[in-house]
Amino acid sequence: MSDLLLDINLQEVPDNYLAGAWRVAHRVVNQAxxxxxxxxxxxxxxxDDLLQLVAPMLSETGSWAVSRDELLNRPYLxxxxxxxxxxxxxxxLRRTADGARSQLNLYFSxxxxxxxxRP
Structure with missing residues (x-):
C-alpha cells in the first residue's frame, strides 16, 4: 500500500468522501x-447525518451536511x-489511491x- 496522497477534485468530490472518523492533525486559530x-x-x-465533536473537556453532538456554491461548485461543510x-x-482533500488514508483541510469564517x- 502506498502512502502517497493524491489531490481530489473538489468540484467533483462525492459528499460521502467527507464522512468518517477524522483526527485533528493541525490547526491555526488566527482570530478565532x-x-x-x-x-x-x-x-x-x-x-450519516450525525456529527460528534470531541475536545479535551467536552463532547458535542449535532448534524452535518455538504453544500456547494452555485458559481464554482466548491464544497462547504x-x-x-x-x-x-x-x-x-x-x-x-487528499486520499491514497486505495482510499485507506485521507487528509481534509477546512477554512472557517x-x-x-x-x-x-483519517487513517
Missing amino acids: DPDSALAQATSLLLS RLSFPSEEIRALVTR SGLEMQLD
Whole structure:
C-alpha cells in the first residue's frame, strides 16, 4: 500500500468522501476564539447525518451536511450544533489511491484553519 496522497477534485468530490472518523492533525486559530469547542477539538466523527465533536473537556453532538456554491461548485461543510451553526470551506482533500488514508483541510469564517487526518 502506498502512502502517497493524491489531490481530489473538489468540484467533483462525492459528499460521502467527507464522512468518517477524522483526527485533528493541525490547526491555526488566527482570530478565532481559542476557547471554542471547535478550536480545541481533537476529533470529528461525520457519519450519516450525525456529527460528534470531541475536545479535551467536552463532547458535542449535532448534524452535518455538504453544500456547494452555485458559481464554482466548491464544497462547504455545514456543522450544526444545538447552540450554533458553523460553515467551513473545504480547501483541500487528499486520499491514497486505495482510499485507506485521507487528509481534509477546512477554512472557517472565524479564521480557524484545520487539517484533519483519517487513517
